[in-house]
Amino acid sequence: MIREITFGQYYQTDSALHRLNPRVKLVGTMIYIISLFLFKEAAPFALALVFLAAIIKLSHVPFKYMIRGLKAVIVLLLITAVFNMFLTRGEALVSFWGLTITKEGVIAAVFIALRLIFLIIGSSVMTLTTTPNQLTDGLEKLMGPLKVIKVPIHEISMMMSIALRFIPILLEETDKIMKAQMARGADFDSGNMIKKIKAMVPLLVPLFVSAFRRANDLAMAMEARCYQGGEGRTKMKPLKYGKSDVLAYVVLAVYLAGVIVLGKWL
């Protein structure tokens, strides 16, 4: 059940996207997200859709697996869409109880929902095809210049990589503890709000205890291997750009240009 959550997790398989330099994927995701907010017309949206579809195809991650992550945010999506539908001013379509749905509102709602869906799927393609380690390596490299102004880049990316690594572990742990408490008659789904929150205590206490225990073990293990932070640390597999990475940058540039052109002149 809880293991169904796929957002932010890595999907092990082999594809052109998996082999890409993580920096390309980070930059690409950023460009894609920005591109989604550059326009309000249908034509560039179609391009964004085609681009996303091509990327998904390239990633070799089953589409069904990818959209499992969407389930978790569906409520958020609906709320955003509904608010847009009612709160946008314009030509009235229907009105009841003092609320009005406008034509502009419906259009805005559709656009915002699509944008969010594209955004979520787009960024999950990145996390699905990039291991947490690669991701933080990429971030560390991209943020490298900030070292000049004394930002602790290495520490930040180390924390990020540990946090990312812990997500699946904690999910698994949650699943286990949930099952163990259910075997003792716990009921996590029924009852009113207060009852549901109360039912979480037997889940959360053991979860925190185990998270602290794991954090402690990890700190100990790192210390035992003489970890001292980023100073003078080298990489076993330093990041290098290859031919396909350059190609990917070109594709990204073409896509961005395409979106701008379609948005402006069509």
Added chain:
Amino acid sequence: MPIIVDHLNCIYEAGTAMEVVALSDINLVIPDGQFIGLIGHTGSGKSSLIQHLNGLIKASSGTVYFNGEDIYDEDYDLKKLRSKVGLVFQYPEHQLFEVDVFSDVCYGPKNLGLSKKDVELRAYKALKMVGMDDEYFYQSPFDLSGGQKRRVAIAGVLAMEPEVLILDEPTAGLDPKGRDEILGLIKKLQAETGMTIILVSHSMEDVANYVDRIIVMNGGSVMLDGVPKDVFAHYKELEEVGLAAPAVTYIMQQMKEQGFDVGTDATTIAEARDEILRALGR
């Protein structure tokens, strides 16, 4: 009432690259009052199988019958099933959460909707059954030793008064003394209450002395199923799948090979001694 497992299959993450077939075509009948050892190498599907028995995992196909009823029926009360089929997880001490030992053990029966008096009575009985002294009742469960925590966790399930008790590797991570204590406790429970017990383990040595029947799992299917001496007779096959028969079996086999006229059925040291004495004619 017996548990019947009928053509059970379990596939995790079906339809993805991580697809794992954890169980394939399991068929078992578990009669009342039997003491069963479920043995298998790491990843052979033991934990997956037992979680089907109290409905925590829904089978990919096939069913489980408890008291003649299909537990996957729409209107089957799974909560009630879980009180009848008590499941103690691997490292059960990781599920403790209350401020003191006594309230933690109360959690299970409280979920069954019993009155406060009944809940406390059951908790008290369960804690006594696992041999916890009164002085520990109001201590934080986090302050206990590993073995004590495990007893408390087992009591937490016993307090629901299940008809079937399943324990997933109850001796994992305990020292030899703690292990013998827990196993002795389980044996005593079975003798006193006559409940059905399924003991999951990957050590033959652990279960040989205690159980009536051994089920050996390998790669998601049942490889051997029978009384201990019949199962251990297949010690060569067991070795091939990373398991071993108890040391006694090897000694008796070796003696027989060397021409000493003993039977090779002994599974415990006491039986082996008697058999050797018999062969020596004393």
